[in-house]
Amino acid sequence: AQSVTQPDIHITVSEGASLELRCNYSYGATPYLFWYVQSPGQGLQLLLKYFSGDTLVQGIKGFEAEFKRSQSSFNLRKPSVHWSDAAEYFCAVGAHRDDKIIFGKGTRLHILP
Amino acid sequence: ETGVTQTPRHLVMGMTNKKSLKCEQHLGHNAMYWYKQSAKKPLELMFVYSLEERVENNSVPSRFSPECPNSSHLFLHLHTLQPEDSALYLCASSQDWQGSYNEQFFGPGTRLTVL
Numbered sequence: 001a002q003s004v005t006q007p008d009i010h011i012t013v014s015e016g017a018s019l020e021l022r023c024n025y026s027y028g029a030t031p032y033l034f035w036y037v038q039s040p041g042q043g044l045q046l047l048l049k050y051f052s053g054d055t056l057v058q059g060i061k062g063f064e065a066e067f068k069r070s071q072s073s074f075n076l077r078k079p080s081v082h083w084s085d086a087a088e089y090f091c092a093v094g095a096h097r098d099d100k101i102i103f104g105k106g107t108r109l110h111i112l113p
Numbered sequence: 114e115t116g117v118t119q120t121p122r123h124l125v126m127g128m129t130n131k132k133s134l135k136c137e138q139h140l141g142h143n144a145m146y147w148y149k150q151s152a153k154k155p156l157e158l159m160f161v162y163s164l165e166e167r168v169e170n171n172s173v174p175s176r177f178s179p180e181c182p183n184s185s186h187l188f189l190h191l192h193t194l195q196p197e198d199s200a201l202y203l204c205a206s207s208q209d210w211q212g213s214y215n216e217q218f219f220g221p222g223t224r225l226t227v228l
Contacts, residue, residue: 032215043117043203043219090156094215100169101215103156 002027004093006104014112015083021076021107023065023091032094033074034101035065039087047089050074061085086111116140117220119204125226126194134189134223136204144210145187146217147179150201162187163210194227201225 003026013019025031032051036044048059055067065076074091088108094101117138126132138145147159161169162181176198178190187204201224205217 034216036219041221041224043119043221044205044217045219046216049216100158101217105155 002031002093002095002102004091004102004104006091006107008107010108012110012112013081016080019078019081021089023074024072025093027093034092035076036090037087081111083111085109117204117206117218119220119223121223123224127228128194131192134202136187136220138185138206140206140218142206142208143184144207146205147189148203150203161210168210196227199225199227
């Protein structure tokens with residue numbers, strides 16, 4: 001069965017600084033990987049996804065993520081954060097034949113003015 | 114309306130009440146999901162429906178009873194809940210429930226408080 005770990009519960013960065021949120025997964029084959037964002041009081045919104053092909057994936061709101069098979073990682077990056085990026089971010093891993101997507105515990109991003 | 118909608122957005126109920134949460138998806142998807150999101154816990158998948166048939170039930174207490182009358186609507190009936198059931202309940206849908214169609218679209222959630 002697949003699993004996903006987000007090692008950072010909270011991350012604080014200054015507005016305009018770069019961002020990297022970590023995600024590590026465990027799965028025996030090439031997984032499906034997702035990053036979702038959740039603003040306070042809202043549901044989850046898909047930022048980007050990786051199924052196959054190019055390991056650098058571009059998403060909405062200026063985010064990107066890179067799939068690194070050797071490190072079992074799918075870290076989310078943004079070159080310059082905005083105050084509106086303050087939210088909780090969830091990494092998720094899915095399997096090819098399984099209906100379940102497994103979500104990480106989330107990383108809450110705080111932005112300093 | 115577009116996407117996935119949930120009503121009500123907020124609900125306060127006593128432990129002896131009976132209430133229902135409603136979810137509706139306007140995406141033409143075949144699968145629908147209920148999740149529970151509590152503070153400091155990962156998202157917990159509760160139920161999965163595919164083409165109105167329940168395909169997953171993750172050991173959820175019987176005080177939660179799902180209903181899927183058609184592929185666009187999903188209900189969660191609540192009765193004799195406990196204070197620890199207070200959480201954000203999220204509904205999601207996807208094109209299919211297996212394989213590459215697993216991308217899920219979420220509603221805004223119902224914030225449930227059990228007194």
